[in-house]
Amino acid sequence: MSVPLEHDYIGDSSMEKTGDVSIITPQQKSTTKFASSLSMNLKATELRLGLPGSESPERDDGSSAELCIGLPSSKSSVSRPKRGFSVAIHGGSGNWVFSPGAGGPDNNFSSPRNNPAAANSEQAPKDGGLPPQSSPATEKKKAQAAGSGAGPASKAQVVGWPPIRSFRKNTMASHPTPKNSDVVEGGDHNPNSGGSASSTSACLYVKVSMDGAPYLRKVDLKTYGGYKDLSLALENMFSCFTIGQCGSHGVAGRDGVSESRLVDILHGSEYVLTYEDKDGDWMLVGDVPWKMFIDSCRRLRIMKSSEAIGLAPRAFEKCKSSN
Amino acid sequence: MNYFPDEVLEHIFDFVGSHKDRNSVSQVCKLWYRIESYSRQKVFVGNCYAIGPERVAERFSGLKSITLKGKPHFADFNLVPPDWGGFVYPWIEAFARSRVGLEELRLKRMVVSDESLELLSRSFPNFKSLVLVSCEGFTTDGLAAVAAYCRQLKELDLQENDVEDHRGHWLSCFPESSTSLVSLNFACLKGDINLPALERLVARSPNLKSLRLSRAVPLDVLQRILIRAPQLLDLGVGSYLHDPDSENYNKLVTAIQKCKSVRSLSGFLDVAPHCLSAFHIICPNLTSLNLSYAPGIYDNELIKLLRHCHKLQRLWILDCIGDKGLEVVASTCKDLEELRVFPSDPYVGQAAVTEEGLVAISRGCQKLNSILYFCQQMTNAALITVAKNCPNFVRFRLCILDPTKPDAVTQQPLDEGFGAIVQACKDLKRLSLSGLLTDQVFLYIGMYAEQLEMLSIAFAGDSDKGMQYVLKGCKKLRKLEIRDSPFGNAALLMDVAKYETMRSLWMSSCEVTLGGCKALAKRMPGLNVEIINENDQMEFVGGCDDDRQKVEKMYLYRTLAGQRRDAPEFVWTL
Numbered sequence: 001m002s003v004p005l006e007h008d009y010i011g012d013s014s015m016e017k018t019g020d021v022s023i024i025t026p027q028q029k030s031t032t033k034f035a036s037s038l039s040m041n042l043k044a045t046e047l048r049l050g051l052p053g054s055e056s057p058e059r060d061d062g063s064s065a066e067l068c069i070g071l072p073s074s075k076s077s078v079s080r081p082k083r084g085f086s087v088a089i090h091g092g093s094g095n096w097v098f099s100p101g102a103g104g105p106d107n108n109f110s111s112p113r114n115n116p117a118a119a120n121s122e123q124a125p126k127d128g129g130l131p132p133q134s135s136p137a138t139e140k141k142k143a144q145a146a147g148s149g150a151g152p153a154s155k156a157q158v159v160g161w162p163p164i165r166s167f168r169k170n171t172m173a174s175h176p177t178p179k180n181s182d183v184v185e186g187g188d189h190n191p192n193s194g195g196s197a198s199s200t201s202a203c204l205y206v207k208v209s210m211d212g213a214p215y216l217r218k219v220d221l222k223t224y225g226g227y228k229d230l231s232l233a234l235e236n237m238f239s240c241f242t243i244g245q246c247g248s249h250g251v252a253g254r255d256g257v258s259e260s261r262l263v264d265i266l267h268g269s270e271y272v273l274t275y276e277d278k279d280g281d282w283m284l285v286g287d288v289p290w291k292m293f294i295d296s297c298r299r300l301r302i303m304k305s306s307e308a309i310g311l312a313p314r315a316f317e318k319c320k321s322s323n
Numbered sequence: 324m325n326y327f328p329d330e331v332l333e334h335i336f337d338f339v340g341s342h343k344d345r346n347s348v349s350q351v352c353k354l355w356y357r358i359e360s361y362s363r364q365k366v367f368v369g370n371c372y373a374i375g376p377e378r379v380a381e382r383f384s385g386l387k388s389i390t391l392k393g394k395p396h397f398a399d400f401n402l403v404p405p406d407w408g409g410f411v412y413p414w415i416e417a418f419a420r421s422r423v424g425l426e427e428l429r430l431k432r433m434v435v436s437d438e439s440l441e442l443l444s445r446s447f448p449n450f451k452s453l454v455l456v457s458c459e460g461f462t463t464d465g466l467a468a469v470a471a472y473c474r475q476l477k478e479l480d481l482q483e484n485d486v487e488d489h490r491g492h493w494l495s496c497f498p499e500s501s502t503s504l505v506s507l508n509f510a511c512l513k514g515d516i517n518l519p520a521l522e523r524l525v526a527r528s529p530n531l532k533s534l535r536l537s538r539a540v541p542l543d544v545l546q547r548i549l550i551r552a553p554q555l556l557d558l559g560v561g562s563y564l565h566d567p568d569s570e571n572y573n574k575l576v577t578a579i580q581k582c583k584s585v586r587s588l589s590g591f592l593d594v595a596p597h598c599l600s601a602f603h604i605i606c607p608n609l610t611s612l613n614l615s616y617a618p619g620i621y622d623n624e625l626i627k628l629l630r631h632c633h634k635l636q637r638l639w640i641l642d643c644i645g646d647k648g649l650e651v652v653a654s655t656c657k658d659l660e661e662l663r664v665f666p667s668d669p670y671v672g673q674a675a676v677t678e679e680g681l682v683a684i685s686r687g688c689q690k691l692n693s694i695l696y697f698c699q700q701m702t703n704a705a706l707i708t709v710a711k712n713c714p715n716f717v718r719f720r721l722c723i724l725d726p727t728k729p730d731a732v733t734q735q736p737l738d739e740g741f742g743a744i745v746q747a748c749k750d751l752k753r754l755s756l757s758g759l760l761t762d763q764v765f766l767y768i769g770m771y772a773e774q775l776e777m778l779s780i781a782f783a784g785d786s787d788k789g790m791q792y793v794l795k796g797c798k799k800l801r802k803l804e805i806r807d808s809p810f811g812n813a814a815l816l817m818d819v820a821k822y823e824t825m826r827s828l829w830m831s832s833c834e835v836t837l838g839g840c841k842a843l844a845k846r847m848p849g850l851n852v853e854i855i856n857e858n859d860q861m862e863f864v865g866g867c868d869d870d871r872q873k874v875e876k877m878y879l880y881r882t883l884a885g886q887r888r889d890a891p892e893f894v895w896t897l
Contacts, residue, residue, distance in 0.1 A: 028769070068334060109661065158726070158807075159400075159401055159402065160397065160400035160401050160402045160668060160806070161400070161726055161781070162697060162722055162726075163397075163399070163668065163722060163755075163779075163781070164400070164665065164697075164722050165398045165399045165400070165457060165483055166400070166401055166485075167457065167483040167511065168483065168615075168616075168665065171616060172616075172618065172668070175592070175593070175618065193331065
């Protein structure tokens with residue numbers, strides 16, 4: 001049976017360590033052998049589900065809610081890779097919050113007896129006494145009373161509570177109730193024309209994919225005034241996937257407003273934004289007037305610039321010419 | 324005993340349907356055991372690790388249908404790590420080798436790989452029915468194999484599975500000659516679907532009775548499908564977004580009017596709610612309605628829809644229905660037997676229904692016997708009223724979103740309320756508790772819940788006594804799952820023999836220690852006592868430290884198969 005390497009979805013640092021560990025197959029397991037093999041090796045593996053550890057200096061509270069999945073980055077973490085996409089979107093802040101087991105240092109349910117790094121275990125501060133007082137819950141409620149749009153407020157939720165199947169949780173998270181959601185504003189009451197033929201509609205949803213991201217998003221092109229708005233929104237949506245890549249480029253690029261700013265930002269992080277038009281061709285975003293663009297855009301794709309060879313040269317030219 | 328030819332016995336046993344009864348029949352004598360074993364066609368294995376597939380195949384030589392359950396129930400809520408186990412492949416492989424004439428496979432919470440689906444599709448020429456509930460590990464490629472090679476496939480039912488979607492070509496893998504489909508449910512798939520292939524498939528399946536579509540199927544395709552399949556009994560609508568003035572919508576209205584047989588409706592995953600009136604015409608015939616994935620339907624549109632559903636027996640809904648909406652249900656759906664109210668926004672931690680909605684339902688729906696209710700708050704008075712109004716509960720599952728919330732009015736624990744439920748409902752088989760609860764509630768459960776088979780406990784109780792009351796009192800208990808409750812070794816070890824009368828016990832974040840678990844394992848070799856040790860929480864050093872090491876997650880179950888060989892590294896079988 002293989003070592004559960006999926007736990008190392010975070011990336012490199014943990015992966016390297018497994019090379020030091022002798023993999024213990026179930027056949028080797030027996031009560032007599034446990035003591036020697038496991039006590040030596042389990043520490044060395046440092047396979048951790050959950051957050052890198054509250055000792056880790058990168059985990060500042062200000063952004064405790066911004067936990068990202070996917071690309072290696074110091075801020076990324078994941079609970080269960082296969083069921084790990086239970087991410088809630090709160091308000092329009094674009095901050096991503098991990099719910100089940102998401103608590104980090106703010107997790108009110110962390111049990112004293114467990115390694116704080118093991119933030120994914122369901123915890124309750126129990127010492128055989130009464131069940132956890134209502135204070136953690138009230139604290140949680142206060143955080144919510146501050147408004148579900150208060151992005152950075154961590155959700156301090158208990159793993160596995162409420163007891164809803166992860167499938168349902170994931171489905172509801174990606175398609176929230178119209179009442180609560182900013183992203184799906186107006187969408188559910190109007191015809192969806194993301195690709196379908198019947199679109200004499202008040203909104204225009206198109207899919208946005210990003211190379212390397214585990215899932216796609218949908219945006220309503222009609223809610224944006226122009227390329228600038230679109231690029232801001234996409235940046236918010238996909239920031240956690242590029243944060244490891246941007247380095248200094250992404251932030252530094254925010255120096256002005258232009259139609260090719262999107263290309264600048266994403267080019268700085270080795271991505272270009274492209275779209276598929278009515279004819280099925282992949283085009284670089286930013287060439288045509290906005291109105292023409294939204295009339296012909298069927299879907300968006302944030303492509304790695306290495307793949308956009310045919311398009312990239314024009315991107316360079318456009319950058320130079322408009323700056 | 325009088326002599327009966329075997330064939331006569333066999334014929335008599337044909338009338339014995341339930342697994343429990345057949346199990347009892349097989350215990351009477353060796354002859355009955357033998358005959359029952361070779362004549363049993365449907366086998367139910369509640370825990371796939373309780374017995375090995377070879378043994379099952381050997382005993383039940385006439386096996387045609389098998390139901391297998393894998394992971395513990397709490398795996399549904401992410402409490403069990405992904406690689407814990409529950410693989411179906413060994414079963415399919417063993418059955419293929421033993422030349423079992425498998426026709427039906429029903430799996431719940433199991434890991435199903437594409438390889439196992441491919442092996443399944445090639446090994447059993449009479450295979451007819453595949454039902455996967457809350458499973459994972461497969462992709463649409465596996466489905467393609469099933470579609471392509473199961474020539475006699477009647478049923479492909481995917482419920483709430485985690486499927487990796489490689490886009491929609493699997494539907495086109497149904498051969499043109501395949502016309503046997505009776506039931507197709509792919510609502511849980513997230514990717515695009517080959518729509519023309521779907522339409523053609525429906526067109527050539529005259530026996531199709533149940534069809535549940537995914538989000539990828541838009542209105543115009545739905546309309547064409549309904550025209551082709553007016554005989555449908557069960558319909559799951561995928562996407563229901565359209566312009567109410569469009570020609571498509573009008574065509575849909577016409578198509579729906581022809582579907583006079585539809586008794587069960589679900590889906591509406593993407594919906595334009597003000598156009599739901601197209602479905603009002605079939606609502607009076609509905610016995611089952613599942614809108615629990617339709618957050619877009621709420622307020623007036625929802626009420627309007629429900630007011631037409633007089634014959635409803637089963638309703639799954641989101642809590643945005645509100646207490647007021649539940650009152651409408653109570654006055655409209657007099658035949659209601661099962662109600663499930665799910666939270667529409669589980670992350671925010673606010674539910675839109677309270678004890679009032681539940682009381683209203685109990686007043687209006689006298690036939691209610693099964694409920695799953697996620698709510699904001701509860702009171703003892705409400706529960707007592709509900710118990711009085713509805714003494715017929717077989718399944719009662721209450722989930723207050725704040726897990727330790729007391730009575731919202733009196734601030735007392737909810738012991739009395741749940742006590743009233745177990746006392747009044749003599750047939751109660753399944754119970755899930757929540758809210759502030761002391762040992763008292765378990766005293767009541769032990770005293771009154773004589774038929775109880777499954778009990779779920781979370782954040783409840785004060786001491787070992789709580790669990791002891793349950794173990795002592797509930798003679799028919801089969802599954803006990805406990806999390807975050809202060810039960811320790813004294814409770815665990817009180818009656819170790821009891822666990823062999825049960826399917827399984829789950830305890831997580833309780834007070835049991837490694838020493839206690841080891842002691843249990845030693846005394847009961849017929850049990851697998853598994854410790855799930857994630858994140859290096861424990862060191863297996865042995866010695867007296869064991870009693871200070873609390874076990875984070877323990878899962879034990881009776882088994883004839885011994886220690887399982889596919890356990891991952893972090894699972895220790897003691």
